[in-house]
Amino acid sequence: MIGSVGVIFGETGSHTYRFAVTDPADVKRTDYVKVWHPTDGWVLGQILTMTRSAGNDNKDRLVATVSVIGARDNSGLLRSPKTPFRPGDKVYIAEEDVIVDTLGLSEGGAYLGVLDGTDIPVTVDRNKLIQKHCSILAMTGSGKSYTAAVIMEEMMEREVPLLIIDPHGEYATLKEPNDDPDMDALSEKFDIEPYGYDNVYIYTPGNKKVCEYADRTLRLNGLNLKPKEIIEYVPSELNNTEIGLIYEAVNALKHDNINYTIKDVLVEIGSSHSNTKWGVYNKLEPLLDSEFLSDKPTPLVELFTRGRTSIIDMKGIHPEVQQTIVSKLLSNLFEARKAGLVPPGMVVVEEAHNFCPEKGFSKTTCSDVLRAIASEGRKFGLGLLIISQRPAKVDKNVLSQCNTQIIMRVTNPNDIRAITKSLEGISTELEEEIKRLPPGVAMLVSPDIPRAVMVQVRARKSKHGGASKEISEDIEPEEVDYEDEEEEIEEPARPSVGGSIFRKIFGRG
Numbered sequence: 001m002i003g004s005v006g007v008i009f010g011e012t013g014s015h016t017y018r019f020a021v022t023d024p025a026d027v028k029r030t031d032y033v034k035v036w037h038p039t040d041g042w043v044l045g046q047i048l049t050m051t052r053s054a055g056n057d058n059k060d061r062l063v064a065t066v067s068v069i070g071a072r073d074n075s076g077l078l079r080s081p082k083t084p085f086r087p088g089d090k091v092y093i094a095e096e097d098v099i100v101d102t103l104g105l106s107e108g109g110a111y112l113g114v115l116d117g118t119d120i121p122v123t124v125d126r127n128k129l130i131q132k133h134c135s136i137l138a139m140t141g142s143g144k145s146y147t148a149a150v151i152m153e154e155m156m157e158r159e160v161p162l163l164i165i166d167p168h169g170e171y172a173t174l175k176e177p178n179d180d181p182d183m184d185a186l187s188e189k190f191d192i193e194p195y196g197y198d199n200v201y202i203y204t205p206g207n208k209k210v211c212e213y214a215d216r217t218l219r220l221n222g223l224n225l226k227p228k229e230i231i232e233y234v235p236s237e238l239n240n241t242e243i244g245l246i247y248e249a250v251n252a253l254k255h256d257n258i259n260y261t262i263k264d265v266l267v268e269i270g271s272s273h274s275n276t277k278w279g280v281y282n283k284l285e286p287l288l289d290s291e292f293l294s295d296k297p298t299p300l301v302e303l304f305t306r307g308r309t310s311i312i313d314m315k316g317i318h319p320e321v322q323q324t325i326v327s328k329l330l331s332n333l334f335e336a337r338k339a340g341l342v343p344p345g346m347v348v349v350e351e352a353h354n355f356c357p358e359k360g361f362s363k364t365t366c367s368d369v370l371r372a373i374a375s376e377g378r379k380f381g382l383g384l385l386i387i388s389q390r391p392a393k394v395d396k397n398v399l400s401q402c403n404t405q406i407i408m409r410v411t412n413p414n415d416i417r418a419i420t421k422s423l424e425g426i427s428t429e430l431e432e433e434i435k436r437l438p439p440g441v442a443m444l445v446s447p448d449i450p451r452a453v454m455v456q457v458r459a460r461k462s463k464h465g466g467a468s469k470e471i472s473e474d475i476e477p478e479e480v481d482y483e484d485e486e487e488e489i490e491e492p493a494r495p496s497v498g499g500s501i502f503r504k505i506f507g508r509g
């Protein structure tokens with residue numbers, strides 16, 4: 001053990017104390033320190049703040065404030081000392097084994113990275129990630145999708161089935177090894193090797209024109225859809241007369257007692273004498289173009305099976321249609337999991353604020369199923385990994401069910417409020433810490449670790465495909481006034497519909 005780094009002074013408690021730092025070169029904020037307590041033995045603490053001032057003698061005084069973590073008792077329980085530390089007690093830098101034992105850092109779980117400022121690996125239990133869900137919350141550019149990919153890699157290595165809802169096509173590069181020019185140094189630091197994963201399949205609900213690198217087309221059941229289901233798939237608003245035409249067409253097909261597709265519905269609408277039919281054609285055309293409604297839907301046992309990762313790449317798909325696809329897909333998956341038709345596994349939802357928005361922001365067709373998986377998924381072994389850059393806009397019912405929280409840099413006060421509301425006993429210092437986290441460093445709140453810890457997230461084994469755009473260095477980033485910030489979710493431009501649907505359905509111009 002190296003010599004003491006300071007001496008406790010002033011008023012002390014059993015939860016916090018201050019010490020005068022002997023040499024500023026010995027300690028820094030966030031360091032783990034220990035103090036001997038007469039009844040509890042070595043008690044671990046973490047330096048929360050450091051202040052510098054000039055004393056009466058004009059000498060520099062450096063004071064560190066420590067938050068007490070505690071010590072393990074004979075039965076392994078973490079306890080805070082019942083009596084305060086004594087002024088005059090010496091403070092020492094905590095050794096690795098004291099930190100590991102006290103924080104209960106175990107080996108063998110999903111390897112997330114190292115305790116910030118140390119080489120101590122931090123892992124999280126894979127089963128708990130699945131059974132108790134996980135969230136990654138951070139502002140854009142702070143390393144959300146990078147960290148999400150690290151968790152995916154850890155899951156893939158244990159052959160956990162993964163279904164990734166990927167609105168921006170960020171995760172296709174899981175197939176390629178990391179080609180970071182600094183890979184040698186990163187490999188050594190984190191003890192990992194670059195690796196591209198084989199069993200990753202990219203599905204597009206569109207077609208190859210929409211997503212040229214997709215391996216397959218995602219097909220959902222398009223047979224005998226109810227009028228309400230057809231309407232949900234239509235990206236444009238339908239007026240009452242148009243909705244009426246769809247109902248009439250479906251009723252006529254049902255009356256004939258035959259299996260029908262969207263194409264049949266359109267042919268039926270074509271026989272109507274109403275001029276409204278042209279409007280309906282125009283609005284239903286994208287459904288025929290995208291080809292995802294089929295009488296041969298992609299089997300769930302193909303999408304969600306041991307050792308396989310299926311990425312649903314939503315690039316080029318209208319946001320409202322994305323929500324309907326996610327709703328259908330996850331409802332079917334949840335039912336299949338309840339019936340034991342697919343194995344336990346994890347669903348990853350990127351941009352979760354668009355799929356399960358908080359009340360008052362918008363309503364989506366997939367909110368209910370995400371809420372159901374969040375509250376009941378643990379019973380059936382269906383886990384959620386929720387990722388969002390706008391925690392304030394994510395459904396609280398979903399966020400509050402995520403027992404493992406990975407929080408990266410967040411500066412928006414509304415988002416910080418949303419995060420701290422869902423975390424018990426988070427201190428003002430930790431709140432401040434969240435605002436200052438550098439990219440790649442995360443605050444981990446896990447049921448296995450008695451307090452929030454800062455983790456330097458490990459390098460990816462696979463290549464990073466984040467969607468961040470290069471910003472010219474001479475463009476100043478825009479200042480955001482959070483008070484005036486528009487809280488409504490932006491309505492993206494609807495894709496234009498055109499071309500001759502008549503030709504597609506009837507085979508002539």
Ligand SMILES: Nc1ncnc2c1ncn2[C@@H]1O[C@H](COP(=O)(O)OP(=O)(O)OP(=O)(O)O)[C@@H](O)[C@H]1O
Pocket residue numbers: 138139140141142143144145146147389439440441456457458459460464466467468469
């Ligand atoms: N743990 C890490 N190690 C090394 N680099 C990292 C790490 N985390 C993030 N980065 C780097 O930071 C950049 C931003 O990360 P990432 O793309 O994950 O951000 P994001 O929060 O998902 O942003 P966006 O919302 O724009 O997608 C990336 O270019 C990546 O190279």
